[in-house]
Amino acid sequence: MRTERNLTRLDRVFARLDREPERPAHIDVPKMSRHRVVLFAATLAFYLAIVWAVAITSWLVRFDWQVMFFRPYQQWPEIHAFLDYYVVLGQRGPTAVMVAAWLGWRSWRQHTLRPLLTLGASLLLLNLTVGAAKLGMGRLGPHYAITIGSNEMGLGGDIFPSGHTANAVVTWGILAYLASTPRARRWLSALSAVTSLGVGLTTVYLGTHWLSDVLLGWAAGLLILLALPWCEPLIARSEAGIFALRDLWRTRRGRTAPAPVPVPATVMSPWAAADGELPARETVAVRPSRSPVHLAPGPHTARSERTPVTPAGSRRPPHPDRPAHPDRPARAGAGAASARPLTGG
Numbered sequence: 001m002r003t004e005r006n007l008t009r010l011d012r013v014f015a016r017l018d019r020e021p022e023r024p025a026h027i028d029v030p031k032m033s034r035h036r037v038v039l040f041a042a043t044l045a046f047y048l049a050i051v052w053a054v055a056i057t058s059w060l061v062r063f064d065w066q067v068m069f070f071r072p073y074q075q076w077p078e079i080h081a082f083l084d085y086y087v088v089l090g091q092r093g094p095t096a097v098m099v100a101a102w103l104g105w106r107s108w109r110q111h112t113l114r115p116l117l118t119l120g121a122s123l124l125l126l127n128l129t130v131g132a133a134k135l136g137m138g139r140l141g142p143h144y145a146i147t148i149g150s151n152e153m154g155l156g157g158d159i160f161p162s163g164h165t166a167n168a169v170v171t172w173g174i175l176a177y178l179a180s181t182p183r184a185r186r187w188l189s190a191l192s193a194v195t196s197l198g199v200g201l202t203t204v205y206l207g208t209h210w211l212s213d214v215l216l217g218w219a220a221g222l223l224i225l226l227a228l229p230w231c232e233p234l235i236a237r238s239e240a241g242i243f244a245l246r247d248l249w250r251t252r253r254g255r256t257a258p259a260p261v262p263v264p265a266t267v268m269s270p271w272a273a274a275d276g277e278l279p280a281r282e283t284v285a286v287r288p289s290r291s292p293v294h295l296a297p298g299p300h301t302a303r304s305e306r307t308p309v310t311p312a313g314s315r316r317p318p319h320p321d322r323p324a325h326p327d328r329p330a331r332a333g334a335g336a337a338s339a340r341p342l343t344g345g
Contacts, residue, residue, distance in 0.1 A: 023111035028180060032229040040226040047219040051137070054160070054212050057151045064210040065149060068142045072205040083202045090164030090199035095171040096123065103178070113239045115178050121231045122170050125224045130166050133220070134158040142207050162209045162217030168196035169221025177225060196221065 030036075053060040073080055088094055096119075103115035139160035140152040153160070172195050176188035200214035209217075 027110070027112065027114065029114075029232055030177065030229045036226055036229065040223065043219055043222050043226060047216065047223065050212060050216045050219065054139070054151050055153065057149075060212050061151045062149065064142075064212055067204060067211050068145075068207065071207065073207055076205075080206075083205055087164065087199060087202045087206065089172075089195055090168040090203070092123075092163070092167050095167060099171050099174065102175070106178070113242060114235060117235045117238055118178060118228065118231075119171075119174055121235060122174055122224055122228060125227070125231075126166060126170050126221070129224065130161060130163055130217075130220050133161055133216075134163070139210075139213075141213075142210060159209055160213050160216060161220045162200060162203055162213040164203050164209075165196060165200035165214050165217030166221040166224075168192075168199040169218060170224050172196060173221065173225045177228060 050060070100116065100119060103119050106115045107113055135158060137160050138154050138156050138158070140146065140155050140157035141159040144157065145152050146155070169192070172192035173189070176185050176192055179185035179188050196218065200209075200217060203209040204211055204214055
C-alpha cells in the first residue's frame with residue numbers, strides 16, 4: 001500500500017520558490033475598469049485642489065507654517081535616529097534596487113518580463129510627472145523658506161510634491177499591483193499604504209517637507225498606480241519585441257556556430273587480441289587528403305614495367321688515406337681491382 005507524504009507549510013513555500021516549467025497560461029493583468037477610472041478622476045481632482053490651495057496661499061499654507069514652527073524633531077528627539085533610517089524606504093535608489101531584485105526573480109520564475117517592464121514604466125512615469133511638477137512650481141522647503149506665511153513658490157525649489165512620498169507609493173505599491181492572488185494584493189496594498197504614509201510623515205518630522213508636499217506626493221504616486229493599466233498594451237508589445245530579438249539572436253548564433261572537430265579514427269591493436277585480453281584501441285591520426293598531382297604531358301609507364309637501375313661501384317667517394325678494413329678487400333681503383341682474378345706467385 002502506497003502512502004503519500006503530507007506536505008508541510010515549509011515544503012509548500014519552497015515549492016513556490018522553484019521555477020515553473022513554462023510560462024503560466026493566464027496572467028492576471030489589471031484592467032482599466034469603471035471603478036478604477038472613478039478613483040483616478042477623484043485622485044486627480046484632489047491633486048489639483050492641493051496645488052490650487054497652495055498657489056492661492058490658503059489655510060493649507062498657514063497650517064504648513066504652524067507645523068514647521070512646532071518642530072516635531074525637537075518635540076520627540078528620541079525617535080530621530082530611527083526615522084533617519086526609516087526615510088530611506090522612500091529614496092529612489094535603494095527602493096528601486098530591492099523591488100527590482102524581487103521582480104527579477106518573479107520574471108525568471110514565470111518566464112515573463114512583465115514585472116520588470118511594469119516597474120520600469122512606473123518609474124519612468126514617476127520621473128516625468130513628479131520631476132516636471134517640482135521644476136514647474138519651484139517651491140522652497142521649510143529649511144530654506146524666506147517669507148513667513150508665503151507659499152514659497154516660484155523661487156527655484158524642488159520639493160513640491162514630495163519625491164520621497166511619491167516614490168514610496170509607487171515602488172511599494174507596484175508589488176500589490178503585480179500580486180498574483182487577491183489575498184496577496186490586499187495585504188500588499190495595506191503594507192504599501194502604511195509604508196508610504198510613514199515615509200511622508202517622517203519627512204515632515206525631519207523638517208525637509210511641508211505637509212502639503214506630502215499630500216501632493218501621495219496623490220502623485222497614486223495617480224501613477226491607477227494609470228498603469230493604460231500602459232499594459234505597450235508593455236505587452238515591448239515584451240513580445242524583446243523575446244523576438246532574443247530568438248533572432250539565438251538563431252543567428254546557431255548558424256554561425258563553428259564546425260565540429262573531426263574525431264580521430266580508432267583501430268584495434270593486434271597484440272592485445274593475440275593475448276586474449278580485451279581489444280585495446282590505438283589512435284591513428286587521419287591525414288588530410290592530398291591535392292591532385294598534375295603529370296607532365298607525354299607517355300608514362302607503370303612502375304612495374306620500368307627496368308631497375310643499379311648504380312655501379314660504391315656510392316661513397318674514394319678516400320685514399322683511409323686504411324683498408326682487414327675483413328674487406330681493398331677498394332683501390334674504384335672496384336676495378338676486385339673485378340680482376342687473383343693469381344698466385
